[in-house]
Amino acid sequence: MRELTYAEATLEALSEEMAIDPTIFVVGEGIGARGGNFNTTTGLHALYGDMRLRDTGIYERGFTGMCAGAAMTGSRPLVDYMFLDFGLDAMGEILNQIAKIQYMSGGRLKMPIVLRGCIGLGGANATHHSGNYFSYFVNHPGLHVALPTTPADAKGLLKSAIRSDDPVLFLEHKSLLKTVGPVPEGEEHIVPFGKAALRTQGDDVTVVALTAMVQKCVDVSDTLVPKGVSIEVIDPRTVAPLDMETILTSVHKTGRLLIVDESFGPCGMGAEIAARVTEEAFPVLKAAIKRVNGAHVPMPYSAPLEAAAIPQVDQIETAVRNLLSE
Amino acid sequence: MSKAKPPSKQTLLALYQGMLRIRRTEEQLALSFQAGLIPGACHTYVGEEAIATGVCAHLRDDDAVFSTHRGHGHAIAKGVPVREVIAELFGRATGCSRGRGGSMHLFKPEVGMMGTSGIVGPCILQAAGAGYSFKLLKSDRVGVAFFGDGAVSNGAFHEGLTMAARWQLPCLFVCENNQFATEIPFDVATGNPEVANRGVAYNIAAVAVDGNDVLAVHAAAADAVSRARAGEGPTLLECKTYRTRAHAEGMRATGYRTQEAIDSWKAKDPITRLAQHLAELGDSATTPGELDGELDGELNGIEEEVRNQVREALEFAESSPWPDPATLMDHVFSEEVAGA
Numbered sequence: 028m029r030e031l032t033y034a035e036a037t038l039e040a041l042s043e044e045m046a047i048d049p050t051i052f053v054v055g056e057g058i059g060a061r062g063g064n065f066n067t068t069t070g071l072h073a074l075y076g077d078m079r080l081r082d083t084g085i086y087e088r089g090f091t092g093m094c095a096g097a098a099m100t101g102s103r104p105l106v107d108y109m110f111l112d113f114g115l116d117a118m119g120e121i122l123n124q125i126a127k128i129q130y131m132s133g134g135r136l137k138m139p140i141v142l143r144g145c146i147g148l149g150g151a152n153a154t155h156h157s158g159n160y161f162s163y164f165v166n167h168p169g170l171h172v173a174l175p176t177t178p179a180d181a182k183g184l185l186k187s188a189i190r191s192d193d194p195v196l197f198l199e200h201k202s203l204l205k206t207v208g209p210v211p212e213g214e215e216h217i218v219p220f221g222k223a224a225l226r227t228q229g230d231d232v233t234v235v236a237l238t239a240m241v242q243k244c245v246d247v248s249d250t251l252v253p254k255g256v257s258i259e260v261i262d263p264r265t266v267a268p269l270d271m272e273t274i275l276t277s278v279h280k281t282g283r284l285l286i287v288d289e290s291f292g293p294c295g296m297g298a299e300i301a302a303r304v305t306e307e308a309f310p311v312l313k314a315a316i317k318r319v320n321g322a323h324v325p326m327p328y329s330a331p332l333e334a335a336a337i338p339q340v341d342q343i344e345t346a347v348r349n350l351l352s353e
Numbered sequence: 354m355s356k357a358k359p360p361s362k363q364t365l366l367a368l369y370q371g372m373l374r375i376r377r378t379e380e381q382l383a384l385s386f387q388a389g390l391i392p393g394a395c396h397t398y399v400g401e402e403a404i405a406t407g408v409c410a411h412l413r414d415d416d417a418v419f420s421t422h423r424g425h426g427h428a429i430a431k432g433v434p435v436r437e438v439i440a441e442l443f444g445r446a447t448g449c450s451r452g453r454g455g456s457m458h459l460f461k462p463e464v465g466m467m468g469t470s471g472i473v474g475p476c477i478l479q480a481a482g483a484g485y486s487f488k489l490l491k492s493d494r495v496g497v498a499f500f501g502d503g504a505v506s507n508g509a510f511h512e513g514l515t516m517a518a519r520w521q522l523p524c525l526f527v528c529e530n531n532q533f534a535t536e537i538p539f540d541v542a543t544g545n546p547e548v549a550n551r552g553v554a555y556n557i558a559a560v561a562v563d564g565n566d567v568l569a570v571h572a573a574a575a576d577a578v579s580r581a582r583a584g585e586g587p588t589l590l591e592c593k594t595y596r597t598r599a600h601a602e603g604m605r606a607t608g609y610r611t612q613e614a615i616d617s618w619k620a621k622d623p624i625t626r627l628a629q630h631l632a633e634l635g636d637s638a639t640t641p642g643e644l645d646g647e648l649d650g651e652l653n654g655i656e657e658e659v660r661n662q663v664r665e666a667l668e669f670a671e672s673s674p675w676p677d678p679a680t681l682m683d684h685v686f687s688e689e690v691a692g693a
Contacts, residue, residue, distance in 0.1 A: 052489060078489050081520075089512025092475050096482020096496065099467055100417050102489050104482075124475050132460035132468065133451030134684035168685050192687035 028209035034066050036178035036210045037199070040185040041068065041105070043214045045075060048103065051189065052079040054090045055107030064109045065145060065204055091117035091142070095124045098140040098194075105189065110156045111144030111198060118163075125194045126169030137192040138169075141185075147200035147239055148289055148326055148337045157326040159238070159290030164196050165267045166294070171195040171220055172267040176241045178208040180264055183218025190217075200238040221268035225277075229257030232347050233277040233284045235300055236260055240287040240319075240338060247343045258285075258347060266296055274300065275308055282313035283350045287343055292320035314353035319346050360571060365631055368410060368567050370655045372402035372624045375426040377663045378435050379598075382425065382442060385667070386602040391442045393455045398426030400565070400597035403623035404529050405430035407570030408497065408590075411578040414464045416495045417483040419476035422457045423529075423596070424469025427499050432464035436666035445673035452676040453684065473534075474509030476500055477526060481513045484522030484587065493582040497525045503534025505551070506543050514589065518557040523581035525574065528591045529564060535600045536609040548591035557589050564592025565623045568630065595621075628652060 031039065045051050053068055059082035062069035072080040083090045087108060094104035108114035114121070121142065129138050146159045164170045171193055175181040181199070188195035210216070226241055227248040236244040244260045251258060259277045263270055278284050284304055286297035297318035304316060322336040360368070379397040386395045398405070401423075409430035412418065420427040428438055433449050441448025442456050449461045457471040467483070470476055476498045483496030504510055505528060517524045528548045532539050540546040552559025558580070562569040570592055577588035595618035599606040606615065635648050 050490065052485075084515065086508075086512040086515065088508060089478055089516060092478025092509060093482040093485060093513070093516055095475070096417075096419065096467070096479030096484075097486040097489075098482070099462070099479065100483040100486040100494075100496070102486040119472065120475060120478065123472050124470075124479070128460075128468065129687060130684045131450060131454050131458040132462070132684075133449075133453050134687075135450070135460050135462050136467070137687045139687075 028211065030207050031178050031210040032204065033175075033178045033181045033199070033206050033208075034204045036182040037067060037185050038069060039210070040182040041189070042071060044186060044189045045071065045079065047214065050102040051105065052081060052097075052102060053105045053107055054081045054083050054094060056083055056085060056109060058082060058107045063107060067107055067143070087113050087116040088120055092120040092124065094140055095120055095128070095138070098138050099128065099136050103139045103189065105141040105143065108142065108144030111146050111160055112155050112158050114142065114144050115160070121164070121170075122167050126167050129193070130169060138194045139192045140194045141188045141197055142194065143197040143199065145201045145204070146198045147202055148321055149202055149333065151328055151330065151333065152201070152326070153328040154326040159321070161196065161198055161266060162290060162295045165296065165299070169194065170267060171265060173197050173220065173265045174238045175199065175264065176203060176238060176262050178206065178210045179216070180218050180224070182210050183216050184220075184264065186217050187220055198238075202239045218264065220265045221270050223261050223263045223270035223273040225273070226260040226262050227258060229259040229281070231256050231281055231283065232258045232350055233274065233281045234258050234260045234287060234347070235274055235284070236262060236287045237266065237296060238289065240289055243338070243340050243343060244287055246340055247347065250344065251347065256347065256351065269300070271303055271307075274304065278304055278308050279311050282311050284312070284316045285319065285346050285350055286316070287319045287338060289321045289338055291323050292318055293323060295320065314350050317346050317350055319343055360568070362631070362634065364410070365627065366651060366655065368406055368571065369624065369627050369631070369652065370659065371406040371410070371430055372567060372627065373655060373659045374435065374662065375402045375405065375429050376624060377659050378429060378438065378666070379425060381663050381667055382439065383598070383602055385439070385443070391456070392444060393442070394422075395442065395456050395602040396423040396600065397596070397598050397602065398423055400618060400622065401529055401531060401594045402426055403567035403570050404527065404564050404592045404594060405499065407567045408525065408527055408574040410571055411574050412465065412495065412497065416465050416497065417467045417480070418465055418497045418499065419467050419479040419483070420459075420469040420499045421473065421476055421501060421504070422469065422471055423501065424459055424499070425456065428459040428461070428466050428469060431466045433459060433461045433466050434666070435662055436669040437461065439666045440670040440673050443670045443673070444675065445670055446676040447669070447673040451684070473500070473504045474507040477504065477509045477513035480524050480526065481517045481522055484517060484524035485520065487523055488520070493523070495523050495525060495578055495581045497527060499527045499529060501534065502528065502530040502532060502539040502548065503542070504528070505548055514555040514557055517587040518555045521584070521586040523584065524587040525577045525581060526587065526589045528589065529594055530591055531594050531596045533596070533600070533610070538609075549589060552589045557587055559589040559591070561591040561593065564594030565618070565621045565626065567623050567627050
């Protein structure tokens with residue numbers, strides 16, 4: 028199969044969907060002729076012009092709220108925040124309007140909108156270009172949240188997001204944008220929401236890993252296999268909806284669960300997954316559930332501080348070993 | 354000056370009926386609130402009926418209205434049946450939002466009512482978005498936002514007008530300047546207590562009218578809507594008005610304003626003024642006596658029809674079923690719901 032970068036894969040998805048559906052339009056800063064800060068729209072402005080590739084000023088709340096109104100009236104907007112940190116200015120529009128309007132209207136309105144942006148720690152981006160934030164959106168009813176980790180999933184999940192009549196946060200970890208992988212060709216490569224992927228199979232520990240942590244956990248798996256330890260790395264791919272069935276099936280097999288999430292621990296995905304596994308599979312647990320999270324601190328800039336804030340491979344490996352020793 | 358022709362008597366009577374329908378509904382809602390039948394908030398539109406009525410007279414079902422917390426009048430003027438409004442405020446399954454919304458979340462997209470809102474400001478952005486959709490879809494539909502003076506200092510006003518002006522969106526931004534945001538006077542909130550003169554800052558057509566004069570609102574909205582439909586861009590329409598009841602039922606009406614001020618605005622009641630205007634039209638006709646008699650009969654007939662409609666709506670709401678708790682989770686997402 029031909030290989031693409033993650034960013035090329037999302038561009039292919041967007042390009043294919045815009046060719047199919049003339050009601051799709053994109054808004055954001057520099058997504059017109061510039062093609063997007065992260066090359067999210069390269070070449071599309073030349074094909075579709077200003078109305079469908081709308082450069083904006085720096086007013087995230089404004090264009091997010093505008094797109095909510097557009098989604099209620101027959102078009103399918105995609106908001107490109109560049110960095111999701113910038114989208115926080117639009118939280119009122121996202122949580123109070125976009126997430127609630129289908130329910131508030133008693134199901135009379137749909138809200139087909141995609142909110143995409145880069146997340147993730149690292150790269151000396153410092154605290155205003157580094158947040159993960161996704162648990163905020165998972166906490167709130169009415170939103171889907173996709174966290175693709177491979178180029179193939181990036182394409183297939185973005186197509187699902189664009190075709191959905193529900194609002195979707197499509198969040199891309201910056202460290203993944205240039206990663207390369209096989210991507211199926213054609214318009215009908217769709218990855219459904221709520222279906223996790225097993226990145227490794229194993230019997231000793233279930234490891235649920237999110238976004239950039241997936242590859243780190245696969246690396247840990249590679250180092251542990253020769254030492255006789257097999258871990259099952261689960262990539263949920265979407266955290267709302269969350270594929271609890273795959274997680275529970277694995278926990279029934281291993282009896283041990285580690286959640287590795289670069290974002291903050293308190294009230295995060297690890298806490299949620301641990302609670303639900305405890306509620307539904309407590310009798311099969313052989314050890315207390317463990318979490319590895321990024322440090323609960325505004326993201327620092329300097330390299331040694333940054334490295335200390337991000338979960339590293341040795342930390343993950345230690346956590347696996349600690350689980351096995353219980 | 355408006356380019357629109359003076360409205361026909363038939364149009365004037367329709368405007369009269371439209372305003373009266375809102376007034377009588379609001380009066381009933383206030384009584385129902387006092388009787389404990391409305392469990393949530395109830396912000397009435399009494400005194401401001403000319404604005405929704407004068408603007409919505411120019412709108413079709415496929416034009417989109419986005420409203421505010423004081424939105425009963427907008428919903429009714431846009432064509433949401435009174436019975437569905439009252440039933441929604443009563444929390445019944447037959448309400449326009451199936452009991453999920455209440456007063457501040459009235460939706461009926463079938464007639465272009467895209468929601469009242471408990472948050473001040475987003476309606477401006479959403480109307481811009483509707484305008485964006487209609488321009489993208491090459492339709493002559495129009496997006497309309499109603500909002501109060503309280504929204505004008507909110508960032509949504511700035512951002513919404515920036516977008517609509519720059520992209521020449523088919524939008525109408527109707528500011529109902531009733532001079533108070535809850536109990537805070539507009540000139541306490543801002544150094545510029547005029548709204549229409551802000552239009553210059555955005556390079557947007559802007560006009561201020563007497564919001565208690567339905568003919569002035571009707572004429573200004575005619576121009577704005579026809580310009581929007583013709584692709585000539587958005588308009589900011591400031592309607593100077595006053596709410597003669599409290600911010601919300603159960604709250605005080607004075608203390609932050611005088612009874613004299615309220616009374617002076619009651620003397621400018623838009624419904625009474627239109628009746629007077631109709632009578633003056635009759636006086637100027639060749640057989641005034643005959644027309645006067647005819648007019649009284651017509652206005653009385655409208656009064657009776659509206660009262661019957663509100664009474665029937667109240668009975669409908671009172672006898673409507675409550676939502677089934679088993680449907681609690683329905684409509685969070687778009688997929689088909691069980692039994693729907």
